[in-house]
Amino acid sequence: QKEVEQDPGPLSVPEGAIVSLNCTYSNSAFQYFMWYRQYSRKGPELLMYTYSSGNKEDGRFTAQVDKSSKYISLFIRDSQPSDSATYLCAMSAEGFKTIFGAGTRLFVKA
Amino acid sequence: EPEVTQTPSHQVTQMGQEVILRCVPISNHLYFYWYRQILGQKVEFLVSFYNNEISEKSEIFDDQFSVERPDGSNFTLKIRSTKLEDSAMYFCASTLSGGPSYEQYFGPGTRLTVT
Numbered sequence: 433q434k435e436v437e438q439d440p441g442p443l444s445v446p447e448g449a450i451v452s453l454n455c456t457y458s459n460s461a462f463q464y465f466m467w468y469r470q471y472s473r474k475g476p477e478l479l480m481y482t483y484s485s486g487n488k489e490d491g492r493f494t495a496q497v498d499k500s501s502k503y504i505s506l507f508i509r510d511s512q513p514s515d516s517a518t519y520l521c522a523m524s525a526e527g528f529k530t531i532f533g534a535g536t537r538l539f540v541k542a
Numbered sequence: 543e544p545e546v547t548q549t550p551s552h553q554v555t556q557m558g559q560e561v562i563l564r565c566v567p568i569s570n571h572l573y574f575y576w577y578r579q580i581l582g583q584k585v586e587f588l589v590s591f592y593n594n595e596i597s598e599k600s601e602i603f604d605d606q607f608s609v610e611r612p613d614g615s616n617f618t619l620k621i622r623s624t625k626l627e628d629s630a631m632y633f634c635a636s637t638l639s640g641g642p643s644y645e646q647y648f649g650p651g652t653r654l655t656v657t
Contacts (some may be wrong), residue, residue: 475648
């Protein structure tokens, strides 16, 4: 079983739709959960960071962590064409090593 | 807004040659990282560096790789005797504080092509 699993997509939605992106993981030691956005030929850009379980909201973005199910989600409300990118989940335990998911390619159509 | 910069943006080298990838982290950051992303694959942690020494490394980071902070601003990744499978995007990242590597700021990457 992979340490972090993420559906690579692509996921195509119309502008204004609510987008749901998800990852599952197997390592119960993970405590820190991140979502990055990566545009083509660019470095990852941190969107959201959550410690342990719970929800976190920032503008149109909501991150959810369910440690009991080892499942994390990112919701994007009122999606825009500029949200079209690859979304990477990432997680770490207490050390410095961050494990990334494979990334989900999102296309938001105008 | 401060940003992490990397040079060169694209490096082409022949198999067996040594390459040095350069990064300038954000100036007041203290923790530095290298990641690689093989085309079409996920971002993979290579190494973290703090206070002039490696704090953690992955199984990918073998004796072929080394890192250095030669002065107060640069952070380098050296790959000795490159192999075809070293072809990838290499990302540098930095964080202000230590501990779990959240709030990392990534550079734009160096595309390494080994022929």
